[in-house]
Amino acid sequence: MFKLENVKFKDIIEINELKIEDNLVTAVLGPSGGGKTTFLKLLNNMISADTGKIYYKNRLIEDYDPVKLRRKVVMLPQDPQIFKGSIADNFKFTEELTAKKYSDDEVYKELLKKVSLDKNLFDAAEKLSGGERQRLALARVMLLEPDTLLLDEPSSSLDLETEEKIIDMVVKYARNNCRTMIMVTHSPDIADEFADRIINIEKGKIV
């Protein structure tokens, strides 16, 4: 799926060789400031490596149209932004941004259920709590049904119990639908429990 060769980005990332398999769940662990977010951004071309090669499905990332690539490899940022309006507006705007048709409200409701967000579609999204926002943002990503999900600490504002539940749900979703998932997490327990493979990034290097 992803292959990295001698990739360098400023003095933040330096990876000589790395392969990330298809249809597996990969967890990324490492200390704060180690370069985990930067690593994810390299994979969807939000930033470009200074040197080296990154392949996605055996094709150089720089050979893809960046927007088309990002629609296949969707990233949930570390502090996702909530869009103006209602929860439904958040879903609709996500579809607008990616040139998709609006789905039925049923689809949105189903997603809310998946992320255990017990809210009405027409509730104001700006009133959601930090953890609720995070789950709405995850639901927005799932709405797009990407081939690959890049999740940057998707559960950082959740309590332990909700965290387990949400990660379990999204991991199952990835496995059942043959999707690749790369997830940054601060929790070694979560990584051990759910991931097929764990990558440790420290000072920009895989250890």
Add this chain to the structure above:
Amino acid sequence: MENEAINIEIMQLVFAYIFVLILLTIVKKKDIGHQGEILLASFRMTVQLVAVGFVLDYVFANQNPFFSIGVLLIMEVFAIYNIYGRVQGEISSSLKKIIAISMFSGTSISIFFFLLIIIQIEPWYRADYFIPLSGMLIGNSMTGISLGVNHLVNGFKDNKKLIENYLMLGAEPLLAVKRITNRAFYNAVLPTINSMMGMGIVFLPGMMTGQILAGASPITAIKYQIAIMMGILGSVTLTVYFMVNKGSETFFNERKQINLE
């Protein structure tokens, strides 16, 4: 009823500077400060206007297409540098280039449309029409672009995370910033729209006042005023539209990554 304006004698004019003295006395007495600035402003106004007066006097007396075009170019350059100066914070050189191109092409199109098709001056370079009317279009477009650039730059800075989030979901950059560019455009043309709202009721526009003082009938004066307002609206619209759309592209690189230093 067309008659000449009353000529002001030099001695009478000198007397007008008493208003500057009043201001200076107040700021000094009340410890407000800034006397230097007030003196400099009065001095600059005097010197600049005297210089412009003599230059225009010469240009009007010696009608020549090169003079008219030359003055137009000088006004454009001053306006463009004025815009650069009014932007809060640094702007990229590619945005500067877009500003210059938008200003130059947008105003030129509207100036020639206005002078040749609406007013129909003859010859086309007739300086006593060409220069002041171009100046008004350029001046208003300059204000519009300054507002537009500031809104654009701040919009990108304030919404960087949101734009990044849109891109990460797979949005085309220009769609991701549509709300910002639309708002910048609207804010830039708003003063022109507002001045049309209040025109004639809240204030008498400067050009109309000038024409009436110079002896034109109010009816002639309003016809010119309406025409120039349309010209200004057109020029502001064109320049700002150009700048906002092309300018927002400068915030992204060829890999559609957001590019804010």
